Amino acid sequence: MRRKRRPPTLTAALAACAFCGAALPAAAATPTVTHAGQSVAHTGHSVAPARERSVDAASLLAKVTSCSQVSHGKYRPDSGTAATVPVCGKNGAVFWKADMDIDCDGQRSAHCNEDTGGWFQPETAFTQSDGLPLKSETLPYVVVPGPSGIWNYADAGIKGGGVVAVIHGDKVAYAVVGDTGPTQIIGEASYATAKALGIDPDPVAGGTASGVTYILFKNSKVSPIESHSAAVTLGDRLARQFLRDN
Numbered sequence: 692m693r694r695k696r697r698p699p700t701l702t703a704a705l706a707a708c709a710f711c712g713a714a715l716p717a718a719a720a721t722p723t724v725t726h727a728g729q730s731v732a733h734t735g736h737s738v739a740p741a742r743e744r745s746v747d748a749a750s751l752l753a754k755v756t757s758c759s760q761v762s763h764g765k766y767r768p769d770s771g772t773a774a775t776v777p778v779c780g781k782n783g784a785v786f787w788k789a790d791m792d793i794d795c796d797g798q799r800s801a802h803c804n805e806d807t808g809g810w811f812q813p814e815t816a817f818t819q820s821d822g823l824p825l826k827s828e829t830l831p832y833v834v835v836p837g838p839s840g841i842w843n844y845a846d847a848g849i850k851g852g853g854v855v856a857v858i859h860g861d862k863v864a865y866a867v868v869g870d871t872g873p874t875q876i877i878g879e880a881s882y883a884t885a886k887a888l889g890i891d892p893d894p895v896a897g898g899t900a901s902g903v904t905y906i907l908f909k910n911s912k913v914s915p916i917e918s919h920s921a922a923v924t925l926g927d928r929l930a931r932q933f934l935r936d937n
Contacts, residue, residue: 766877789878795894809894817851820915832869839874848909865926
């Protein structure tokens with residue numbers, strides 16, 4: 692059951708209006724992956740299938756067995772539960788271990804809309820290169836807690852479009868930072884992220900109560916944010932660097 696919701700923002704009406712204008716969306720930019728001031732251009736969104744195979748889940752999990760806490764407190768995995776989840780620091784990344792609830796917000800689709808349940812909102816904190824909200828059903832993205840006294844993602848070098856390695860069982864999915872959530876709750880990702888990891892993506896009954904690790908790579912950014920193939924390319928590179936540096 693969906694339990695994590697941010698309050699509606701003043702941009703909700705603007706996001707909704709993006710669907711009612713007569714103008715055609717702008718042409719998508721050439722995907723570019725950026726890290727530490729360097730960029731690599733991709734020639735298109737479908738040059739090759741996006742496959743997360745170079746770095747296995749066990750290798751990444753072996754690097755996050757202990758926590759050097761960087762948050763000034765801990766987060767609740769769900770509303771009404773105890774605050775037990777810290778944000779932890781590693782060389783080049785931060786991580787947390789939590790549950791996964793399904794964020795079905797953004798562009799309306801067959802499985803993410805007002806009629807599919809949950810608390811659908813037609814907006815996301817970060818938007819596509821054409822200004823439209825992200826599309827939860829097709830784009831793997833992760834929700835970060837909104838800035839608070841507990842932790843501020845921006846101060847940690849995490850930004851919209853930043854790359855995240857999401858691990859569940861023996862599966863790794865690369866996603867982007869795509870939305871923000873409640874300031875005291877953690878553990879949420881898009882429909883597409885859950886599906887990629889073999890987790891039930893249903894926005895009401897789906898998700899999983901535990902066993903998900905989120906590794907967010909500092910100062911990384913995929914452009915355009917909607918290019919999953921670019922996220923995989925950069926994610927694979929940063930994951931290998933993460934293993935070397937930790």
